[in-house]
Amino acid sequence: MPGAPLVRIFLCVCMLLGLLAAPGARAQAPSFAAGGLTVCTNPTLPPMTFVNGSDSSDLAGVDIDVSRRLGTYWHVPVTFVSMDFVGLFPSLEAGRCGMVISGVVRQPAREVKFDAVPYQPTSLVVVARAGTAPVTSMADLSGKVLAVESGTSYAARIAQENVALAAAGRPAIEIQQYPTEDQVVQQVLIGRAFAFVSQDVELAFRQTQLNGKVSVIFQPDYPEYRNFAIYIRKDARDRAALAGAIAALHDSGQMAPILQRWRLVPGGGAQEGTAKAASGFNWRTFASALVSPAFARAAAITLAMAVLSHMTAIALAIPMAMVMNGRDGLLKSAIRAYVALFRAAPTLLQLLFVWNALPQFLPVFREAWFTPFLAAWISLSINEAAYQVEINRAALQAIDPGQALAGDALGMTRMQVYRHVIFPQALRIALPPTINEFISLIKTTSLASVISLQELLAVTQINVARTFEFTEYYAAALIYYLLIVFFFLWVQKRIERRFAWADRLKATSHAAA
Amino acid sequence: MPQPDADPMIEVRNLQKSYGDFAVLRNVSFTVARGEKIVILGPSGSGKSTLIRCFNRIEPHDAGEIVIDGERIDQTTELTRLRCMVGMVFQNYNLFPHLSVLENCALPPRVVKKAGREAAEDLAMNFLQRVNIADQARKYPIQLSGGQQQRVAIARALCMQPSVMLFDEPTAALDPEAVSGVADIMASLSADGMTTLCVTHEMGFARRIADRIIFMDQGRILESAPPEEFFTRPRTDRARDFLSQMIRY
Ligand SMILES: Nc1ncnc2c1ncn2[C@@H]1O[C@H](COP(=O)(O)OP(=O)(O)OP(=O)(O)O)[C@@H](O)[C@H]1O
Ligand SMILES: [Mg+2]
Numbered sequence: 008m009p010g011a012p013l014v015r016i017f018l019c020v021c022m023l024l025g026l027l028a029a030p031g032a033r034a035q036a037p038s039f040a041a042g043g044l045t046v047c048t049n050p051t052l053p054p055m056t057f058v059n060g061s062d063s064s065d066l067a068g069v070d071i072d073v074s075r076r077l078g079t080y081w082h083v084p085v086t087f088v089s090m091d092f093v094g095l096f097p098s099l100e101a102g103r104c105g106m107v108i109s110g111v112v113r114q115p116a117r118e119v120k121f122d123a124v125p126y127q128p129t130s131l132v133v134v135a136r137a138g139t140a141p142v143t144s145m146a147d148l149s150g151k152v153l154a155v156e157s158g159t160s161y162a163a164r165i166a167q168e169n170v171a172l173a174a175a176g177r178p179a180i181e182i183q184q185y186p187t188e189d190q191v192v193q194q195v196l197i198g199r200a201f202a203f204v205s206q207d208v209e210l211a212f213r214q215t216q217l218n219g220k221v222s223v224i225f226q227p228d229y230p231e232y233r234n235f236a237i238y239i240r241k242d243a244r245d246r247a248a249l250a251g252a253i254a255a256l257h258d259s260g261q262m263a264p265i266l267q268r269w270r271l272v273p274g275g276g277a278q279e280g281t282a283k284a285a286s287g288f289n290w291r292t293f294a295s296a297l298v299s300p301a302f303a304r305a306a307a308i309t310l311a312m313a314v315l316s317h318m319t320a321i322a323l324a325i326p327m328a329m330v331m332n333g334r335d336g337l338l339k340s341a342i343r344a345y346v347a348l349f350r351a352a353p354t355l356l357q358l359l360f361v362w363n364a365l366p367q368f369l370p371v372f373r374e375a376w377f378t379p380f381l382a383a384w385i386s387l388s389i390n391e392a393a394y395q396v397e398i399n400r401a402a403l404q405a406i407d408p409g410q411a412l413a414g415d416a417l418g419m420t421r422m423q424v425y426r427h428v429i430f431p432q433a434l435r436i437a438l439p440p441t442i443n444e445f446i447s448l449i450k451t452t453s454l455a456s457v458i459s460l461q462e463l464l465a466v467t468q469i470n471v472a473r474t475f476e477f478t479e480y481y482a483a484a485l486i487y488y489l490l491i492v493f494f495f496l497w498v499q500k501r502i503e504r505r506f507a508w509a510d511r512l513k514a515t516s517h518a519a520a
Numbered sequence: 521m522p523q524p525d526a527d528p529m530i531e532v533r534n535l536q537k538s539y540g541d542f543a544v545l546r547n548v549s550f551t552v553a554r555g556e557k558i559v560i561l562g563p564s565g566s567g568k569s570t571l572i573r574c575f576n577r578i579e580p581h582d583a584g585e586i587v588i589d590g591e592r593i594d595q596t597t598e599l600t601r602l603r604c605m606v607g608m609v610f611q612n613y614n615l616f617p618h619l620s621v622l623e624n625c626a627l628p629p630r631v632v633k634k635a636g637r638e639a640a641e642d643l644a645m646n647f648l649q650r651v652n653i654a655d656q657a658r659k660y661p662i663q664l665s666g667g668q669q670q671r672v673a674i675a676r677a678l679c680m681q682p683s684v685m686l687f688d689e690p691t692a693a694l695d696p697e698a699v700s701g702v703a704d705i706m707a708s709l710s711a712d713g714m715t716t717l718c719v720t721h722e723m724g725f726a727r728r729i730a731d732r733i734i735f736m737d738q739g740r741i742l743e744s745a746p747p748e749e750f751f752t753r754p755r756t757d758r759a760r761d762f763l764s765q766m767i768r769y
Pocket of ligand 1: 539544562563564565566567568569570571
């Protein structure tokens with residue numbers, strides 16, 4: 008390979024530069040980063056971790072910079088896996104990533120299961136609409152609605168305040184939880200919530216997006232919210248190595264530029280990558296989102312996921328439906344149990360189970376081939392098949408037994424009877440409920456964002472978090488969902504035209520045509 | 521008249537069949553000559569349908585012997601071959617509603633005998649002409665009258681070119697004119713040497729098409745006689761009762 012020596016020289020230069028920039032940085036990588044550092048993050052929390060631009064794989068923020076520095080420090084490549092906040096800690100536990108860095112505060116409750124290493128000081132703030140009078144204690148929020156991000160520990164902490172309020176005979180603070188930080192902020196903007204809880208650094212960044220529409224009304228001094236921390240699986244040596252690396256980054260002056268870049272220290276550089284939240288509907292944002300490759304790609308993922316999962320589900324459900332219409336037996340009982348189980352368990356739980364619990368039983372599922380797409384495909388197929396069995400069973404049962412009898416009497420085999428006689432007729436009966444199921448599955452695919460699949464809703468939320476132009480991005484996503492659904496309704500109409508044989512009038516006009 | 525017992529088409533000896541404890545066929549024995557037209561009569565539940573379904577093994581028998589064209593029918597019989605040899609027509613026609621008349625007739629030769637599409641459709645048109653319904657070939661079953669549908673069902677069975685045809689109450693759902701059409705077809709079949717067994721409840725129809733009447737009751741054959749003899753001088757009280765009831769309607 009003629010290019011190889013050049014590459015080697017280039018690598019040497021880079022390493023040299025690295026050594027110069029970070030004296031004494033030849034550190035041994037801890038076990039969780041051996042061979043490469045995989046980082047789980049939920050990029051909806053600027054300036055810590057977010058998507059800076061329309062390419063949803065292009066992550067930015069303090070957490071991303073810190074991770075890259077750690078990779079350089081340990082001389083390992085860094086890969087980021089973005090996913091819903093709820094998926095972060097299960098993924099860490101399942102060994103899908105070496106560490107979680109996602110603007111998560113250091114918290115004793117979390118340290119029961121994981122090791123935490125602080126890297127950035129912070130503090131909790133209570134934020135309300137601009138012009139709201141400041142309060143002097145949490146107790147002043149009694150009886151008011153407070154929005155918090157779900158999956159965070161804020162709700163539990165505020166519940167403690169409520170215990171005190173109850174003891175004093177005062178009404179509780181009403182806690183409302185929302186899945187993303189931007190939705191939390193929205194609640195205050197639209198006036199549903201009195202205030203929200205956030206970290207000061209995020210708020211500083213948000214302020215520019217929000218044009219000063221909100222302001223801090225109280226800063227409770229909770230000791231457990233004083234630091235952002237990196238989380239790793241419990242291991243004393245790894246913890247020490249990580250703490251040492253963070254300290255080294257601070258000491259060698261590598262942290263300061265990061266904080267300046269994201270304006271976390273006074274006199275920091277210009278704000279990067281934010282759009283002003285315009286008043287009214289921003290048609291340009293909407294139009295550019297609509298035609299952006301990121302949205303098109305996300306819509307393609309959503310569509311592919313729904314089509315593949317449903318086709319697999321139908322393929323699984325047909326033989327199961329045939330067994331269900333046959334004689335009682337062990338197989339039939341097993342299918343009945345399967346259907347009951349998968350209809351009862353929430354789809355979200357099934358996704359999280361396949362992605363995060365399966366690798367704990369079977370280590371092969373920890374390997375790179377087991378992608379979020381594959382995991383979502385498997386869990387949605389198995390889940391959907393449980394519903395499809397009933398549709399297929401009813402359709403097969405609706406076919407007059409005389410049809411199979413006639414097929415038999417003509418010398419056709421069982422398989423020929425199914426293929427040429429029963430399935431074509433059952434299709435007509437099964438089609439409308441199947442299309443219904445499919446349309447609902449298209450929307451169910453959005454749950455797969457918890458296992459880091461970059462489908463339509465995930466990409467929408469990432470863009471909303473970045474720009475705060477939620478109406479525009481929601482509208483763009485809606486257009487895509489509508490296009491997909493209407494396309495399949497059209498397909499249904501086309502297929503139903505071929506069922507003219509079932510209707511005397513239509514059959515006549517069909518024959519005449 | 522065909523010669524009975526000389527190289528018969530069908531021989532049945534001590535045929536038995538039960539559903540659980542209930543004996544549907546009890547020691548049934550008879551023979552059918554080549555080209556003979558048999559009509560099976562008997563009260564409801566006497567086992568007529570079950571009997572003829574044993575011949576194409578849609579219902580397997582429990583004991584006894586069935587020999588068709590020299591071949592013993594049992595669990596080792598290759599069903600596809602048997603059913604090519606023995607065709608069947610049902611009371612409710614059982615046409616495939618999703619296929620046109622032509623496709624209904626062409627499908628079985630195509631999938632069972634692996635005939636080419638064109639050959640199968642030629643064959644189908646041929647038999648549709650034979651039952652006088654070729655002009656409806658492109659229509660769907662739902663667009664045809666009952667009599668037309670039954671003629672298509674007969675053509676479909678004929679497309680497998682069987683040597684025995686079984687009819688289970690083929691005219692029960694038809695008006696008198698259509699019944700007569702079906703009777704004509706059956707007469708023309710036997711003129712070509714087809715052996716037919718037909719279950720029916722219509723005495724006029726039976727009288728018109730039968731070479732021989734077999735009268736069944738409670739899983740047994742009580743009488744076997746030419747129609748003239750059976751209808752005018754039934755030998756058993758059971759047959760007399762049966763006929764007197766039939767005449768009332
Ligand atoms: N699959 C079955 N399981 C149990 N019993 C059956 C089954 N099929 C038929 N039978 C019983 O066997 C007996 C004979 O049935 P079969 O259909 O042969 O009568 P049939 O003479 O054709 O009557 P019909 O004139 O009403 O058509 C009836 O008593 C019927 O209830
Ligand atoms: Mg019957």
